[in-house]
Structure formats: structure tokens, C-alpha cells
Amino acid sequence: MTPTLVDPESVLAIDFGSVNTRAMLFDVVEGEYNFIAAGLAPCTMGAPYFDALESFHLALTHLKRITGRTLLDDEESLILPGRDDGTGIDRLVVTFSAGEELKIVVTGLLADVSLESVQRAASAVYGRVVDSLSLADRRRSEVQLDALLQARPDLILMAGGTDGGASRSIMRLADLVALTCRLLPRETRPEIIFAGNQTIANKIKDGLGKWTTVHLAPNLRPTIDLEDPSPAQNVLSQVAAEIRSRRTHGLEGLSSLASAPTLPTAAAFGRMVRFLGQLFDRSKGVLGVDVGASWTTVAAATEKTYALNLSPLGSGAGAAEVLVQSTLADITRWLPIHMSAEEVRDRIFQKSLHPASLPESAEDLLIEQAVARQIMRLSMAQTQARWPNLGYSFEPMLVSGAAVTHTPTPQQSLMMILDGLQPIGLTTIILDQNGLTPALGAIASFNSILPVQVFESGAFLSLATVICPVSSAREGTPILHARLQYENGEEDVFEVLKGSLLSLPLRLGVTGKLYLQALRGTTIDPRLRPAGGFKITGGICGAVIDARGRPLNLPVEDARRRELLKKWALALGG
């Protein structure tokens, strides 16, 4: 049960995505916060408009058409706060993923310590690390200088030194950064974030502050064995938002009306995942994956770790990058029909030119879903590489992004997620079909009740409870005995074979008790030893036992692989 509302307020969340601008309205209905509706408009932050307000107004017009609610006054200004006649809204939050990616240079001392930490921190914003400097860098100073001048970074993220530790080497790097700033025209100088040894933070600020804007953040590594990137990531998100707002017509003005600082969508998404991590069993951890058109965000919050990783992989403009980071065969292996590799490549590139386009034919949809699977594989692998202790077991797993959520059947969404994320153990897969997670993350900074109540409302769709055991048994041999006891006392018994995908008939919202007996050394869930059965709740796809193995190995032979993909799809119901 969530707390009662003392001062209910309506909230409008605007998300400027690279394809669409979305205006999401939340309000109180029968004493609880609800997601009311979302208005949509094509993004106008790019050519030929270069104006965020254009799509903002169009999205609000669309929202008005859906809800009948007037949000703009006669002069097209947002009515804020809401009026007694029901027009307007009380609060506004703004998030964005649209805009050119930031060019970031990172500096640290030791390559496998502070430089690694600073690279992890930098992966939280829509940017690309264009160069890095550390003690291990053997380039001469002038070569480093020319590289920085050539890279023309928007931002330099500096770390290094524990608090009270090394300072001379950091000052040497700061010297090079100062030189770079002095040689660049004032308009193109990068902003600096210093997140290193706090004892020299003010010295760094005074020294570099003569040439450019310097932001101080808490040390990423206050001690050698402790890394805490979150505070620095918050500063980074804030600075990234300020840079974007300054460069985008209309965004700065809109941000000034907002109740919370404007955030990169990924940062807001991560904040909500972290928030959910505190609501659910902390020992299990929450995973959130957002497959966008240009970027994919992976956020994980466990008891000990918070990971936020952005990759320039997407189902739209980011689709071409998927081909850079993987082979064509990595994508075509997910196709249950024969298509020439050349044709698949051409269609992926064409989609990257027209990210708003939709798959019209079944073949186009299969390609888009194959790309989405590979995006999730790559993004998870990158996140695991940066946070090796994260694992593949979470409860729940929250997935958003049109390529995964807007499918003809929920079973297709579930299949993509199981193939792409390959979870291990017991989890619930939740679909954010309305793309609300970042909005709720932004709202959470001033209203902690709204995100909880909306999350518990029907705005999020539970796809399925999923059990993914791990077993080294041979394909086709029994690895689990399963007994599902329904609420009415009836039972079903199943034998689960290695390599199979089994759908348990449990309707949405209906609970049952599942008794599992592991055979042949099978691990049901590395985190827990379910004894005497455990309660599961059906999602829209019921409950599923995915016994196909981890990592999922697809047959090399094309015809067999395609048959298997079709068989698995059928096992889930199409």
C-alpha cells in the first residue's frame, strides 16, 4: 500500500527523443496517481526546424486531442500551475535523448583504476569518449596536446587520486588541459568536470577556471578500493543537460519552467531503476533496458552496485552501428526465414536513414526484431564488461523501447527479451509499453508517491514470470520436474527437457505455487534455493520456463536453426 496523497498535483513530462517528442500526462484519479495519456509529435530539434518548442506544441496539441484537456493558453504558453477549471498542469519535467552526441575526453592516473572508473562514469551520457589521458599514455605532451585540439571535446571529465593521495600527476594532466583550453577559441573550449582527489579540487578549479567553466564533483574513487560513480554521474548528467539546453532553441526556456533539473533520458531512466531497486528485494537487483532509436540504455541496481551504461546502438539511426560492432551473421542467426545477408544489410542501413519508419512486411519486422535482439546482447555484454559482478539474475527486469514493446503480439516481445538479455534464474519481465520509466525517474526527485503508484497501475505490462535454469546436461534430457499448483487446488505436472521452452498456463495476475525439482545438477537460480515451492504470478504471456541453456547456443546449420526458432516461437504461442 502506498502513502495517501497530501497535496495531489498533475504532472506533465516531456521527453525529447531522437525520433519523437512525447508529452506524458499524470494526474490523480480516484485518489491515486495514474498515467492519463501521451501526445506524440515528430522531433523538431534537428533540420529543418532546429527548435524543440515546435514539437513540444505539437505533442501537447495531440495530448489535448486525446484527453480534451487544455494545457496551452491563448498565447500558446504552458498553463502552469493548473487552474481551478482543470486547465494546465501543476508540475513539469523535461528529459531528452535527442541532439548531437557530446565529445568527451577522460583523464585518470592508472589505466586500470581511475581511468577505468572515469570511463564507466562517462558511459552515463549521450556522448562518445574521443580520447583518454593517463600515466600509461606514452605519447609526447605535444602529441597529446594536438590530439586534444583535434578532438575538440565538449567536455573533459577528469579523475584520479584518492582523497589526500596523488596530486602532482593530476596537476600535470591539468596543465595539459589548461594549455588545450588556452589554444582553443573561447567559444569552442570544453567544460571541465573534476571528480578526482578532493584535496586539490579547488586548486584545479582556480587553475582551469581562468580558461573555461569548471564543475567539481565528488571523487569517483575516494579510496583505492571504493568506487562511487553516482555523484559524479549526476554532475555529468547535469552538465550534459546544460550544454544541450544552450545549444537547442527552446529547451532552455522550457527547462526553466520545470520542477526538477532537465535530465538526459538515460539518467532519468537509471534513476527510476535505482528507485525500483529500493522498492523490490534489494538482494535480487533490478535491471532496466531501453532500446531506443539511436541509443540503448542498460541500468542495473543491486545491493552493492549501480550500473548505467549507454551504447550508441539503436533500432533506428543506431542500427548501422550495430553492424559496426557485430557481424551480419550475429543478426541473421535470429531470422527464422531465409534472407540473403546482403539484403538484410541493405535494409538495416536503409532503416538507419529513416529511423521513424515502421516494418510494413513480415520480413522487415523479423529483421527489426533480429537487430533488437543483437542490440540487447551487445549492450548487456558491454555492461557486464564494465561491471563484471553484475550477473544475469535480476528481479524484475524492465524493458522499454518501441522495437521491443510495439510488436504484433506480447509473445514476440517476450521472445526478443529472452533471446537478447538471456536472464538466469527466476525473474519477472515487465514491459514499459508507454515509455514512462524516464518520466517517473525525473518526477521521483520531487514526488516519490507518483512513480510508485503509476508503476503499480496498469500502465506497465507484466509479460511473464520466467524461470531460466542453467544446466550442463545434454539436449533433450530432463533437467527439471515442475509441479504448478493453481489457486483452486488443481495441479499440472511438467517434465522440462534441456533445450526446451515451456509455457505454463497461468493467466495475467493469477497466482500459483510452483514446485521445482532440479535434476542432473541443474541450477534453478544462483541466488536462491527454492524449497517447498514458491509463488509465481502470471503475466500476459503466463509463466515460462526457458531451459534452452545459457549462453543460448543456436545450431550452426541454417535450416535446423530456423526450424528451432520457429518451434520456440510456437512454444510461447506465436
Added chain:
Amino acid sequence: MLAPVTHMLALTHIRRRRLLPFPGQVMVRLGQSVKPADVIAQVARPGSHLIVDVRRMLRLPPSVKMDQVLQVHQGDKVEKDMPLGEYEGMFTRIARAPEDGTVVMIQGGRVVLETAPEILHVFAEMSGEVTEIIPERGAWVETDGALLQGVWGNDHTISALLMTRMSSPDETLDVNRLDVSMRGGILAVGHCSNADVLRIATEIPLRGLILGSMTADLVPVAEKLTMPILVLEGFGKIPVNPLAYKILTSSDQREISLLAHRWTPYAANRPEVVIPLNAAAEYPNDTAQFRPGQMVRVNTGKNAGRCGKLSQIRPGVRVFPSGLTAQAADLQMEDGTEICLPVANLDVLE
């Protein structure tokens, strides 16, 4: 509903901004006629540097003040072996410039030399007239002519004579069709799927290539070439749209500007072909709403590149063969057939 617009215009007024990324010197005046290769603005940008640690080279104790030692000032041009600093002790020690350059900064005991300054030029890129000066940054250049906008470019530009070698909009360019008579020209063809064709084209050399479409495996090859390559429709075998085909085939042997800019949503420059014409014209509409009667192009799927007239945007949504539900548009195609497609898969040609 807001529609993406692509220009395929036989005659229009073209206004393009040519800007430096940071303040510099504008080289043209208001009303000036410019050619594509004329410099609109220029600025020196940081080139290669050398950091000469004079204090360390001369082994100076901290008590020695550098202004007593240094022989150069910021802004001085120096030649190789010229003294940068000199210290007279028992033996005179001299720190010399390792290369020709300019002193761009003196910081503590270090002299920073810029050895190879780069001048960044912004060119007019098309024939026209300077209609507005943007102080310290550049200018607006305007002209009248045909305008064809593409979807992909390899980030190079050129102006030269157009040679249209198309007997049909989807004709494939193969190695045998390239010959020395094309030297110095910009070739317009339907399709290319062979990397050797691109390489041989640079050897002839062609000055540029306008393709209706190419296969995506050629992207890395095309990106490495300095010869501008522009793709009008996209990747796969997609024929040149009828409007562009008509304009290209009727512009053979005309001087054109091939601006194969890299296209990103946030860049002001799209890949485009400008064919200046001696006739006055109106500004084109860069923005549009979908409405019946418009010429639209299908941009993805098996119908990619096909053009037709928009009959209607259907109310509500419909289910497509993929199983997806989306807003739909009915199109009357050039060949008389009618098709229904997601509105999201169309752009307006005008």
C-alpha cells in the same frame, strides 16, 4: 501531421549558409557573385605544436626568472635553430627552436610553438550571390536552379560537368561502362553494387558520382574515397525517383555542384545536388503537413524509392502485413496501382 520533406525540384530558389565553426575572417562582400570554389570565410585553427621546455633545456635553477632568459614573445615567428632562450653562466647555454613556427604561448619556462598552422576555409560550394554577411563567421549564398536532395553522402563536395548515363532509373553501373571520356565529370547513374566500380571511377578520374542507390557493403569503400559520392534514394537496388531522373537526364553537360555532405538530423547541410539556372524562382517549402494530392516517396521496405500521389490519410489505424498497427496512407502510384502504407514510411517530394 508533420511530414519530412525532400526536395526534387527542377527550379527553385536556393539559400544556403556557409559558416565557420568559430569566429574568423569573412572574405566576401554583400552582393558579390561567387563560384563554388570561392572562399567565403577563413580562420587559422590550431595545427601541430611543439612544447619546448626552455627552463629544463638550460638546466636553470628556480631562482632564475624566465623573462631574463627568453628571447621570444608570444606571436613571434621563429625559424629552426633560432634561440628561444639564452643563459649566460660560466658557459653560455642556448635553447633553440627545433623547427620553424610561431610562438603561440609562453607558460612558465615552456614555449609552445605552432609549427604547422592550418587555415580552415569555408567555400561557397555553389555558384550564386552573397545576400547576407554574418560578421566574423560567414555568409548566406543564394542561387536559382534545380535542387535534388539525397539521403547519404561521403562528406566531400565538388563542382563539375554532369554526365548522365542512364537509360533507365535502375540501370546498374558496371566496370565496362566507365571510360576516359568521363574524365573530370560527375557521373549520374541508377545503381552501383561493385566496389571495383568505385575504385576505377577514382582512377579515371571522375570528379564525382551521383547514384540512385548502392548496396550497403560499399559504404566503407565510399567513405575512404575523396571523390564525392551522393546517394539519392538509399541502400539496396532502388531506382532513381522519377522527378530526379527527369531532372538529371535533362541536365546532361551542365555545370553542377555535388554537395555529398554527411547527413545527420542535427546538421544543417543535407547531401544535395545544385544545378544553377538562369531563371528566377521561389523559395521551396522546407516543412509540410501530409495532405492529399502531394507527391510522396516510400522510404523503406520492398516499395522503397517508389513514388506516388497521396490519396488520403486513413482515419484511425490499420494492421499491416507485419502485424503492426499504424496510421496508414493510401497512395496512387505512377504505374496506376494503389497501395496502402504506414504514414511513417513516407516523405513528401517537392
